[in-house]
Amino acid sequence: MIKLENVTKIYKNDVVALREANADIQKGEFVFLVGPSGSGKSTFIRLLNHEEQPDRGRIFVAGKDIGKLSHWKVPYLRRNIGCVFQDFKLLPNKTVAQNVAFALEVIGRPKHVVRTQVPAILELVGLAHKAKNMPNELSGGEQQRVSIARAFVNRPLILLADEPTGNLDPSTSVGIMRLLDRINRTGTTVVMCTHDAGIVDTMRRRVIELDHGTIVRDQDRGVYG
Amino acid sequence: MIKLENVTKIYKNDVVALREANADIQKGEFVFLVGPSGSGKSTFIRLLNHEEQPDRGRIFVAGKDIGKLSHWKVPYLRRNIGCVFQDFKLLPNKTVAQNVAFALEVIGRPKHVVRTQVPAILELVGLAHKAKNMPNELSGGEQQRVSIARAFVNRPLILLADEPTGNLDPSTSVGIMRLLDRINRTGTTVVMCTHDAGIVDTMRRRVIELDHGTIVRDQDRGVYG
Amino acid sequence: MALKVDYVAREVGSNLRRNVTLTLASVITVFVSLALVGVAFLTRTGVQNATQRWQGGVEFIVFMQPAASEDQISAVQEALDESPQVDSVDFIDQQEAYEEFTDLFADSPEMIQSVTPEILPPSFRVEPTDKDVDVIRALGSEFESKPGVKQVVFAAEAIRTLQDFSRLLSLGLFSGALVLLGAAVLLILNAIRMAMFARRREIEVMKLVGATNWFIRVPFMVEGLVQGLVGALLAIPAVIGIINFIESKLTDTETINLFQGFAVHSSEQFGVAILLLVVGCLVGVIGSFVAVTRFLDV
Amino acid sequence: MALKVDYVAREVGSNLRRNVTLTLASVITVFVSLALVGVAFLTRTGVQNATQRWQGGVEFIVFMQPAASEDQISAVQEALDESPQVDSVDFIDQQEAYEEFTDLFADSPEMIQSVTPEILPPSFRVEPTDKDVDVIRALGSEFESKPGVKQVVFAAEAIRTLQDFSRLLSLGLFSGALVLLGAAVLLILNAIRMAMFARRREIEVMKLVGATNWFIRVPFMVEGLVQGLVGALLAIPAVIGIINFIESKLTDTETINLFQGFAVHSSEQFGVAILLLVVGCLVGVIGSFVAVTRFLDV
Numbered sequence A, B: 001m002i003k004l005e006n007v008t009k010i011y012k013n014d015v016v017a018l019r020e021a022n023a024d025i026q027k028g029e030f031v032f033l034v035g036p037s038g039s040g041k042s043t044f045i046r047l048l049n050h051e052e053q054p055d056r057g058r059i060f061v062a063g064k065d066i067g068k069l070s071h072w073k074v075p076y077l078r079r080n081i082g083c084v085f086q087d088f089k090l091l092p093n094k095t096v097a098q099n100v101a102f103a104l105e106v107i108g109r110p111k112h113v114v115r116t117q118v119p120a121i122l123e124l125v126g127l128a129h130k131a132k133n134m135p136n137e138l139s140g141g142e143q144q145r146v147s148i149a150r151a152f153v154n155r156p157l158i159l160l161a162d163e164p165t166g167n168l169d170p171s172t173s174v175g176i177m178r179l180l181d182r183i184n185r186t187g188t189t190v191v192m193c194t195h196d197a198g199i200v201d202t203m204r205r206r207v208i209e210l211d212h213g214t215i216v217r218d219q220d221r222g223v224y225g
Numbered sequence C, D: 001m002a003l004k005v006d007y008v009a010r011e012v013g014s015n016l017r018r019n020v021t022l023t024l025a026s027v028i029t030v031f032v033s034l035a036l037v038g039v040a041f042l043t044r045t046g047v048q049n050a051t052q053r054w055q056g057g058v059e060f061i062v063f064m065q066p067a068a069s070e071d072q073i074s075a076v077q078e079a080l081d082e083s084p085q086v087d088s089v090d091f092i093d094q095q096e097a098y099e100e101f102t103d104l105f106a107d108s109p110e111m112i113q114s115v116t117p118e119i120l121p122p123s124f125r126v127e128p129t130d131k132d133v134d135v136i137r138a139l140g141s142e143f144e145s146k147p148g149v150k151q152v153v154f155a156a157e158a159i160r161t162l163q164d165f166s167r168l169l170s171l172g173l174f175s176g177a178l179v180l181l182g183a184a185v186l187l188i189l190n191a192i193r194m195a196m197f198a199r200r201r202e203i204e205v206m207k208l209v210g211a212t213n214w215f216i217r218v219p220f221m222v223e224g225l226v227q228g229l230v231g232a233l234l235a236i237p238a239v240i241g242i243i244n245f246i247e248s249k250l251t252d253t254e255t256i257n258l259f260q261g262f263a264v265h266s267s268e269q270f271g272v273a274i275l276l277l278v279v280g281c282l283v284g285v286i287g288s289f290v291a292v293t294r295f296l297d298v
């Protein structure tokens, strides 16, 4: 499903965010991406999402070399990828419900689907009562859950989650992790960055550890560190 | 140092973010604010910072009723309060160093102080090598550390930290907590929201727990939950 | 693609409401700019209409010899009548010329006494179809060489001057209007670019969620269209109000009868209104298109 | 407070560089708006200068009876010479009048033959100091009743018309310039408001970090000042270029000699340049002040 071949990403100022990374993630896998702050986890995700392009190496998503993707095809790639961003990236001018609905409207889902799916997913992340609020009227954790809801709502093939529990209390985190697990069981490939050792150690899934841009560990049924 | 008397904060839509809260925090105390997502922790901090005003009740900071504070005095209140915001609130048009320096320039510190303090504090949070980067060129955890550095740099009387380790890996978190502890030992009052049970349980300081806006626990040398 | 009308409508509606500052700023820019353009164009039209009648005064006079024979006079009369370039001819015989003379010099009986109809030349006052000075000159000179013709005199210098003046004023106002139009387009594009800049993060997020360029662009373009349209719709009554005010001022003034003919026909007002609408809408749509595109290359 | 000059300078410098889009947009708005204002004001001045000489043409003629006695003529001459309202007097005696007549009717020897110097009235051509029509009328009528005076004739209608025209044109251009100035101020304020809107988050953060209102405001105001200044400095050469272009066009044209006197003195250009500078700077500073203040109430 996802394959990185010798991928190197160098930001300006010669910051090597990812160095010769190789990884092969099968369909339906659940992968934790761990590593210290600034080790390149978000960069890994941004590369899969075509938000950044690698300086060297090739990246395959769903069998396609996304480096060769023509410009106008990028949105179609992204529709197959749900993404929970570390900084949420909510649309400030839309309500919670509209933010989630947007992901469905983008792929042209009919109105009745939007009308049933959006409240359902908001219920799932525990935000049904905030559906009409604007993002700036939400607490940090609530914003994060909106971001999660938006990434889930169109049942993507791949789910990229960048610290989806960073702003959540332990019990809400557990709820979110259950949700992620359920989604993973329906066949969705999940890649999740996290700093939460508890979650990684409980779930015991594949762990890829980064350090200064290098993959230093790739372990099935691994622990945090 | 900080005193809340029957403080109630109601956002529009009748969201009661804080209900009849009473708390008395002495100078030099270290207080953890815990509670599930949306329980009112950030609101608590925003009230102390005069970012929000209470609907009922009175708040005293350093002996002054900040509800009676005239408009132009608010900045002077804020200079005595360092604040790590949950969403960092960095100035997007300034480099890391300039962001931190800004907090010093605001209080009119001479140039030579700025020139020595800023690199020192950046070194402390492990970001000396990113001094010249813009905020959008940083990883989530790095941005968070800039926010922490900015809150520390002018040695405030009170330090409010809203989930300062939310985006940090465990070992960086420990480093930051050591720093907070050191600052606290120099007499600075620290109020910190967190979801990290490990930190709370290790430090064993005063814990105020919120739930749906109500203070449900106020315990010296407490644990997370 | 799947760009649904109701999605676009909803999107545009909520954006216009939520970004009130930006919406207002864009609309004000369109309004002020287009109002200036409209007033300039209509003033020009008004001045042109006011000075039209001077154009009608352009004529030349064919003076015959006082001693010209009947045959010579009727030959010239025929030639004038047959010329397709001549609109109307007025023959002033010696008696009529004498009457004009006595009218003109009513204050100077001595002069009237010294003149008799016989010494005054009969003349043809000719109004040509084509009012162009050069054409008139060419036409008039044709008759200069005819037998019995003493002289061909063209419209007075003062009239010519007024014509030049009117033409120049009209040209000046027209260039002014064009410059304003250019400036308006520039200012409106500028305002849209700025508004887009304020929303570049939003555009970026839309892209990241998988929206195609057109999906993002169309609502912004419709938004630009609405802003351009509203700005233009505000500008049109303002322009018409100002023009009518100018008209009433000019036609009221007693000392200045020069512009009493200042009038802008409603068809001309309509034309300018259409111009403003088209410019407002086009600039809104195209400006938004270009401005959004700048931020689409995420 | 502790507002240090080097802090402000650094802040302004980096903001101008970092927000290139906003800086450019504001500068363009100031530039275009002020250029329009400047051209309008200078065109008005030029037209006024060009038509000044027509004002000089205002005069009236005191026709004496052809049979007026020497005494009567010299009495009128004295009265005219002594009047403080009279600028200059030109006496045309009967012989001179006859010469003018023969010049005028050179084509009609019959008419010339019919006239002798004795029947023509001698006249005084008077140029008053005050060019106002009403004043002239009053002055001229004074002489109408003097013994030996036949009639007082005022300047030809054509001249009067040209005067009215010039005054009206000048007034029109002036109002146009004022309207443009108002529009320019509005557009510039608008642009600044928009730029501030795009940076409202930044202002909010500054407040939260403990910056006083003035600490935040001053750099923004200086930024507005710089943008206004740069816009004005760009507008000034543009205005002078355009005006010189108009001047050369007008004075080159052969058919239109009406505006050959079109000229804008460098002192007038200087005056308008100062006006643009002042407006640009003031609007920039005050606009920024107001716009920032809107976002300061966090």
Ligand SMILES: Nc1ncnc2c1ncn2[C@@H]1O[C@H](COP(=O)(O)OP(=O)(O)OP(=O)(O)O)[C@@H](O)[C@H]1O
Pocket: A130, A136, A137, A138, A139, A140, A141, A142, A167, A168, A169, B011, B012, B015, B016, B017, B035, B036, B037, B038, B039, B040, B041, B042, B043, B044, B086
């Ligand atoms: N500006 C606002 N307008 C309306 N409601 C708000 C606003 N800000 C916060 N709220 C609501 O107030 C409640 C408390 O919010 P607060 O940000 O204090 O929570 P929190 O304890 O910080 O949560 P988290 O751990 O998720 O950051 C939440 O339900 C939130 O939705």
Ligand SMILES: Nc1ncnc2c1ncn2[C@@H]1O[C@H](COP(=O)(O)OP(=O)(O)OP(=O)(O)O)[C@@H](O)[C@H]1O
Pocket: A011, A012, A015, A016, A017, A035, A036, A037, A038, A039, A040, A041, A042, A043, A044, A086, B130, B136, B137, B138, B139, B140, B141, B142, B167, B168, B169
């Ligand atoms: N746009 C950018 N320009 C320059 N450097 C960047 C940019 N984005 C990220 N970096 C740098 O690349 C490195 C990796 O960043 P990345 O965001 O991938 O880290 P991360 O593992 O997600 O960290 P965190 O856990 O703190 O979010 C960091 O050193 C960061 O400073």
Ligand SMILES: [Mg+2]
Pocket: A041, A042, A043, A086, A162, B139, B140, B141
């Ligand atoms: Mg990251």
Ligand SMILES: [Mg+2]
Pocket: A139, A140, A141, B041, B042, B043, B086, B162
């Ligand atoms: Mg919070």
